[in-house]
Amino acid sequence: MSEKVLMKGNEAIAEAAIRAGCMHYFGYPITPQTELAAYMAKKMPKIGGVFLQAESELAAINMVYGVAATGKRVMTSSSSPGVSLKQEGISYIAGSDLPALIVNVQRGGPGLGGIQPSQAYYFQATKGGGHGDYHIIVLAPNSVQEMADLTALSFDLADKYRMPSMLLADGTLGQMMEPVILPEKSNNSVEKPWAVTGTEGKRKHNIVNSLYLKPDILEKVNFERYERYKEVEKNEVRYESFMMDDAEFCVVAFGIAARISKNAVIAARKEGIKVGLIRPITLWPFPKKPLADAADQVKGFVSVELSMGQMIEDINLAISCKKPVILCNRAGGMIPSPEQVLESIKALGGNK
Amino acid sequence: MRRITLFCGHYGSGKTNIAVNYAFYIRSKGFKTAIVDLDIVNPYFRTKDSEKELEKCGIRVISLPFANSNVDLPSIPSESYSVFSNKDEYAVFDIGGDDSGAYVLGQFEPYIKAEKDFDNFYVANFSRPLTRNAEEALGVMREIELAGKVPFTGIINNTNLGEETEINDILLSNGEALRLSKISNLPLVMTTVREDLAKDVKAENIFPLKLQKKYW
Known part of the structure; x- marks a missing residue:
């Protein structure tokens, strides 16, 4: 049979993430992104990966923080109210210069809103929904094919620039079915000398942290981070x-x-x-x-x-x-x- | 054509679309027809989307008043039971995907089995990533039967890639559909094909499908 398969947008993200070498998924169900978590729940145990339905969105994003610190590809997904809950964790991940993928399959709001499609989380995604000076890379797919392709790209960019990336979709894209050619298996993960993987007594230990006791050091970290953001702005604009x-x-x-x-x-x-x-x-x-x-x-x-x-x-x-x-x-x-x-x-x- | 026809299958295999088209087909033969939306797992793209066209043709649509709204509740319209007492009416059931969608069928099992005059069709789309071959499709089929408690009576091959479907995709899938028929010991009752392609597919029991209109 041909390489093309018929998939829901949510499923395409999940499969593309696995193919990009993401073996760790932490989430919590919410319409209209639940198929993504459901797909992970079915597939991860079969391939030796981790699917964990956390007790809340807050728990899930902090599990992502933990795995990201080890340098492994990791993701979470949710829909609007759930992504609001994750904002604190996203700020910590950004403040610790860690790569991770957050998927938002947006639904109507504010508040609990509804389950139908929306794009009302643009501000939250692009202006840093959490606290502090930071950015995340935000990619907006417009087809099931792009749901897959941009998932792979999100991981690559997050790794390259040591920052979280977000796939900002909406309920329609998550639910609709279209033919898709799934990306080849890859793990273009860059070297991660900062990862907390155990020193085996051979190197100085790495620290992953967003707390700085001296304001001048914290300022320096912020300035350096924004130099990196300039590089992203220079190199990664897509339209x-x-x-x-x-x-x-x-x-x-x-x-x-x-x-x-x-x-x-x-x-x-x-x-x-x-x-x-x-x-x-x-x-x-x-x-x-x-x-x-x-x-x-x-x-x-x-x-x-x-x-x-x-x-x-x-x-x-x-x-x-x-x-x-x-x-x-x-x-x-x-x-x-x-x-x-x-x-x-x-x-x-x-x-x- | 039985008085009660159920469509079950893997998530996204095309059950709703086939159920809607099948209801129109029964109605076009002049029979009193009802369609029952028992999909409680899918928030978007439901039978309800075709409600106006169905009702215009005189087809009774049984679905939750809040289907397609923001009320995300897995409940069942009580009116569903009426099709078992209205013996002069044909009924088409659209069941949710996978075993999780088929659980809802369990409570209708005694009524369906008492009816005898029923078909429970397994809709297969071999272009779906988790049912790429007969064995995988059979696995899903068994899970659904276990959850829904109603045995399957036939297979529908609905292999498609949506608007990008080519005749070759359908022809290639025919072998897999026949293999599924063999290993499940169920007849391949029809091959559903988008209506503009249907005339060019040379196979038995072709059932042409109208797709729902999208504007994106």
Whole structure:
């Protein structure tokens, strides 16, 4: 049979993580990401890995912290309220310069919200949802194939820059089924001389810690960390540009919103409206330059979001408010239709 | 065609889609038809998504009033029992995936077995990663039977890759479906194929499927 298999987005993340050499999963069930944990529960015991359903999200993220300190690839997954609970642990992992993968299959909020899809955790993911000065790498897949591919990439980037990475998906991507070619088995794990693996009396012992007793040392650690973040911003920006060559208007959307937007762009083009799409794949680092460049070319932007308008702030920052940016959104678990996006493009002046 | 038809199978094998299409098929023959949504494990993409079209055709849709809402409760519509007393009505049951989805069937077991005029079809998609071959599919089948307590009466080969399905995928899967038939001692009752491909697949008992519309 062909290499392609039909998978749910949640399952694709799980299988891709295993193939990327992640043998440790800690989580706690929550709709709409539960299939990911369920897949791990089925598969990990068969391959000698660890699946552990912790007593809470807090416990799970701190187990991730522990395994990350040993240099092993490790992950957790949850949905919005559960990821909020993990924020303290994520801050500690970032403050200890450890790689780990956190998956957020977002659902409606705030509070307990609902179980339908959402993108209202953009702020939390990209601005550091926990305390202190830190960033995590945030990748936003828009297909089941990317759920798999970006999972592998998340591990690689986390290892490379010694920082947590997050896969920011949503309920639709987690639940929908699409054909996927699973990534080959790999473990591109870099050398981890900092890992706490036992010295065997041969080296100085390593310390994994986020507590610094002297403020000037803590400041130095922060400055050094931000030098690393600059490298990430320089090297790791990823985005997709669609029909932008002659575009007079630019739609900006990620994840499931980008798929809907793409259909709206195609429909608009059929009506003779010159519009294109920029789809951020990395939400942090945000594709500032491509957007700034687009601002010199287009008359305005539409930010399509399953939230009350979060990414729109980063678009305005990226383009230094040079051009108008309007919001096209649904919230609470609802999804915008291509028609709604098309209306917004026209409202921006794309009405011929 | 039996009065009661159940569709069970591995998670994501295509049960809901087949159940909905099968209900339309029965209705098109002029019979009174009901579809019962007993999927209590899947939060998205449910029978309820097709409710309007089903009801427009005069098919009775039995599902929880809060299916597709934010109420994430594994409960069963009490109306489900009505299909066992309405003897002049055909009923299609959409059961949740795997053994965890099939447990719900257990409480209907006495009614279904008393009915005698029923089919319980095992839906197989050999493009799913945990049921890539006949042996794996048989494993899932046995788990479901143990949980649902209703024996299977036939196999449906629903091997597909969604919109990317090619005729070759279906033809290649036929051997595996026949092997599953052999090792399970159950007949291969139909091969379900997306309707635009159905006319080009030369096999017995092809059942064309309409897929649900997506806009992403």
